[in-house]
Amino acid sequence: MFELDVRSRRPIYEQLTDKIKELILYGILRSDEQLPSVRTLSAQLTVNPNTIQKAYRELEREGYIYSRPGKGSFVSPAQQGTNAAKKAEVREELLRLMAEAVYLGFTEAEIGELFKQTSEKKGEEDQP
Structure with a gap:
Protein backbone atom coordinates (compact mmCIF):
# COMPACT_ATOMS: atom_id res chain seq x y z
CA MET A 1 0.00 0.00 0.00
CA PHE A 2 2.78 2.43 0.88
CA GLU A 3 6.33 2.79 -0.37
CA LEU A 4 8.69 4.93 1.64
CA ASP A 5 12.19 5.99 0.67
CA VAL A 6 14.31 5.60 3.78
CA ARG A 7 17.25 7.24 2.00
CA SER A 8 15.27 10.37 1.19
CA ARG A 9 16.03 13.63 2.97
CA ARG A 10 12.30 14.05 3.57
CA PRO A 11 11.13 12.77 6.95
CA ILE A 12 9.30 9.45 6.88
CA TYR A 13 6.17 10.93 8.47
CA GLU A 14 5.97 13.53 5.66
CA GLN A 15 6.32 10.84 3.00
CA LEU A 16 3.58 8.83 4.70
CA THR A 17 1.33 11.89 5.06
CA ASP A 18 1.74 12.75 1.38
CA LYS A 19 1.09 9.16 0.29
CA ILE A 20 -2.11 8.92 2.32
CA LYS A 21 -3.30 12.29 0.97
CA GLU A 22 -2.63 11.03 -2.55
CA LEU A 23 -4.61 7.84 -1.92
CA ILE A 24 -7.51 9.91 -0.57
CA LEU A 25 -7.44 12.44 -3.41
CA TYR A 26 -7.37 9.71 -6.07
CA GLY A 27 -10.27 7.92 -4.40
CA ILE A 28 -8.32 4.81 -3.49
CA LEU A 29 -9.15 5.50 0.15
CA ARG A 30 -12.82 6.48 0.39
CA SER A 31 -14.82 8.52 2.90
CA ASP A 32 -15.25 6.81 6.26
CA GLU A 33 -12.87 3.99 5.28
CA GLN A 34 -10.74 2.83 8.18
CA LEU A 35 -6.98 3.31 7.96
CA PRO A 36 -4.62 0.62 9.21
CA SER A 37 -3.95 0.88 12.93
CA VAL A 38 -0.74 2.56 14.04
CA ARG A 39 0.62 -0.77 15.26
CA THR A 40 -0.30 -2.64 12.05
CA LEU A 41 1.14 0.01 9.74
CA SER A 42 4.23 0.31 11.89
CA ALA A 43 4.85 -3.44 11.56
CA GLN A 44 4.17 -3.44 7.80
CA LEU A 45 6.54 -0.55 7.11
CA THR A 46 9.05 -1.39 9.86
CA VAL A 47 8.76 2.17 11.10
CA ASN A 48 8.54 3.43 14.67
CA PRO A 49 4.87 3.67 15.80
CA ASN A 50 5.50 7.27 16.91
CA THR A 51 6.26 8.15 13.27
CA ILE A 52 2.94 6.68 12.12
CA GLN A 53 1.14 8.48 14.95
CA LYS A 54 2.75 11.77 13.96
CA ALA A 55 1.60 11.33 10.35
CA TYR A 56 -1.94 10.49 11.47
CA ARG A 57 -2.03 13.53 13.79
CA GLU A 58 -0.93 15.78 10.92
CA LEU A 59 -3.56 14.32 8.59
CA GLU A 60 -6.21 14.82 11.25
CA ARG A 61 -5.09 18.41 11.83
CA GLU A 62 -5.40 19.06 8.09
CA GLY A 63 -8.87 17.48 7.98
CA TYR A 64 -8.04 14.45 5.81
CA ILE A 65 -8.84 11.92 8.52
CA TYR A 66 -10.67 11.73 11.83
CA SER A 67 -10.23 9.40 14.77
CA ARG A 68 -12.74 7.62 16.95
CA PRO A 69 -11.45 6.60 20.36
CA GLY A 70 -11.18 2.85 20.60
CA LYS A 71 -12.08 2.41 16.92
CA GLY A 72 -9.18 3.89 14.94
CA SER A 73 -8.63 6.47 12.22
CA PHE A 74 -10.95 6.99 9.26
CA VAL A 75 -10.93 9.01 6.03
CA SER A 76 -12.91 12.22 6.42
CA PRO A 77 -15.79 12.85 4.01
CA ALA A 78 -14.89 15.39 1.31
CA GLN A 79 -15.74 18.89 2.42
CA GLN A 80 -16.09 21.13 -0.63
CA GLY A 81 -15.12 24.71 0.10
CA THR A 82 -15.01 24.42 3.88
CA ASN A 83 -11.27 24.81 4.27
Whole structure:
Protein backbone atom coordinates (compact mmCIF):
# COMPACT_ATOMS: atom_id res chain seq x y z
CA MET A 1 0.00 0.00 0.00
CA PHE A 2 2.78 2.43 0.88
CA GLU A 3 6.33 2.79 -0.37
CA LEU A 4 8.69 4.93 1.64
CA ASP A 5 12.19 5.99 0.67
CA VAL A 6 14.31 5.60 3.78
CA ARG A 7 17.25 7.24 2.00
CA SER A 8 15.27 10.37 1.19
CA ARG A 9 16.03 13.63 2.97
CA ARG A 10 12.30 14.05 3.57
CA PRO A 11 11.13 12.77 6.95
CA ILE A 12 9.30 9.45 6.88
CA TYR A 13 6.17 10.93 8.47
CA GLU A 14 5.97 13.53 5.66
CA GLN A 15 6.32 10.84 3.00
CA LEU A 16 3.58 8.83 4.70
CA THR A 17 1.33 11.89 5.06
CA ASP A 18 1.74 12.75 1.38
CA LYS A 19 1.09 9.16 0.29
CA ILE A 20 -2.11 8.92 2.32
CA LYS A 21 -3.30 12.29 0.97
CA GLU A 22 -2.63 11.03 -2.55
CA LEU A 23 -4.61 7.84 -1.92
CA ILE A 24 -7.51 9.91 -0.57
CA LEU A 25 -7.44 12.44 -3.41
CA TYR A 26 -7.37 9.71 -6.07
CA GLY A 27 -10.27 7.92 -4.40
CA ILE A 28 -8.32 4.81 -3.49
CA LEU A 29 -9.15 5.50 0.15
CA ARG A 30 -12.82 6.48 0.39
CA SER A 31 -14.82 8.52 2.90
CA ASP A 32 -15.25 6.81 6.26
CA GLU A 33 -12.87 3.99 5.28
CA GLN A 34 -10.74 2.83 8.18
CA LEU A 35 -6.98 3.31 7.96
CA PRO A 36 -4.62 0.62 9.21
CA SER A 37 -3.95 0.88 12.93
CA VAL A 38 -0.74 2.56 14.04
CA ARG A 39 0.62 -0.77 15.26
CA THR A 40 -0.30 -2.64 12.05
CA LEU A 41 1.14 0.01 9.74
CA SER A 42 4.23 0.31 11.89
CA ALA A 43 4.85 -3.44 11.56
CA GLN A 44 4.17 -3.44 7.80
CA LEU A 45 6.54 -0.55 7.11
CA THR A 46 9.05 -1.39 9.86
CA VAL A 47 8.76 2.17 11.10
CA ASN A 48 8.54 3.43 14.67
CA PRO A 49 4.87 3.67 15.80
CA ASN A 50 5.50 7.27 16.91
CA THR A 51 6.26 8.15 13.27
CA ILE A 52 2.94 6.68 12.12
CA GLN A 53 1.14 8.48 14.95
CA LYS A 54 2.75 11.77 13.96
CA ALA A 55 1.60 11.33 10.35
CA TYR A 56 -1.94 10.49 11.47
CA ARG A 57 -2.03 13.53 13.79
CA GLU A 58 -0.93 15.78 10.92
CA LEU A 59 -3.56 14.32 8.59
CA GLU A 60 -6.21 14.82 11.25
CA ARG A 61 -5.09 18.41 11.83
CA GLU A 62 -5.40 19.06 8.09
CA GLY A 63 -8.87 17.48 7.98
CA TYR A 64 -8.04 14.45 5.81
CA ILE A 65 -8.84 11.92 8.52
CA TYR A 66 -10.67 11.73 11.83
CA SER A 67 -10.23 9.40 14.77
CA ARG A 68 -12.74 7.62 16.95
CA PRO A 69 -11.45 6.60 20.36
CA GLY A 70 -11.18 2.85 20.60
CA LYS A 71 -12.08 2.41 16.92
CA GLY A 72 -9.18 3.89 14.94
CA SER A 73 -8.63 6.47 12.22
CA PHE A 74 -10.95 6.99 9.26
CA VAL A 75 -10.93 9.01 6.03
CA SER A 76 -12.91 12.22 6.42
CA PRO A 77 -15.79 12.85 4.01
CA ALA A 78 -14.89 15.39 1.31
CA GLN A 79 -15.74 18.89 2.42
CA GLN A 80 -16.09 21.13 -0.63
CA GLY A 81 -15.12 24.71 0.10
CA THR A 82 -15.01 24.42 3.88
CA ASN A 83 -11.27 24.81 4.27
CA ALA A 84 -10.42 28.25 2.87
CA ALA A 85 -6.89 28.25 4.29
CA LYS A 86 -6.02 24.93 2.64
CA LYS A 87 -7.57 26.10 -0.63
CA ALA A 88 -5.42 29.25 -0.55
CA GLU A 89 -2.32 27.15 0.15
CA VAL A 90 -3.04 24.84 -2.79
CA ARG A 91 -3.72 27.85 -5.02
CA GLU A 92 -0.30 29.32 -4.18
CA GLU A 93 1.40 26.00 -4.88
CA LEU A 94 -0.43 25.68 -8.20
CA LEU A 95 0.63 29.19 -9.21
CA ARG A 96 4.24 28.33 -8.41
CA LEU A 97 4.07 25.07 -10.37
CA MET A 98 2.32 26.69 -13.32
CA ALA A 99 4.95 29.45 -13.47
CA GLU A 100 7.61 26.74 -13.55
CA ALA A 101 5.69 24.84 -16.26
CA VAL A 102 5.43 27.98 -18.42
CA TYR A 103 9.13 28.64 -17.90
CA LEU A 104 9.90 25.08 -19.05
CA GLY A 105 7.83 25.55 -22.18
CA PHE A 106 4.45 24.01 -21.41
CA THR A 107 1.73 25.47 -23.59
CA GLU A 108 -1.69 26.57 -22.39
CA ALA A 109 -3.16 23.59 -24.24
CA GLU A 110 -0.82 21.15 -22.46
CA ILE A 111 -1.69 22.60 -19.06
CA GLY A 112 -5.39 22.50 -19.97
CA GLU A 113 -5.03 18.84 -20.96
CA LEU A 114 -3.48 18.03 -17.59
CA PHE A 115 -6.41 19.70 -15.86
CA LYS A 116 -8.83 17.76 -18.08
CA GLN A 117 -7.10 14.45 -17.24
CA THR A 118 -7.32 15.22 -13.53
CA SER A 119 -11.00 16.18 -13.79
CA GLU A 120 -11.84 13.03 -15.75
CA LYS A 121 -10.03 10.85 -13.24
CA LYS A 122 -11.94 12.49 -10.38
CA GLY A 123 -15.22 11.96 -12.27
CA GLU A 124 -14.46 8.26 -12.69
CA GLU A 125 -13.85 7.92 -8.94
CA ASP A 126 -17.25 9.45 -8.16
CA GLN A 127 -19.00 6.78 -10.25
CA PRO A 128 -20.54 3.89 -8.24
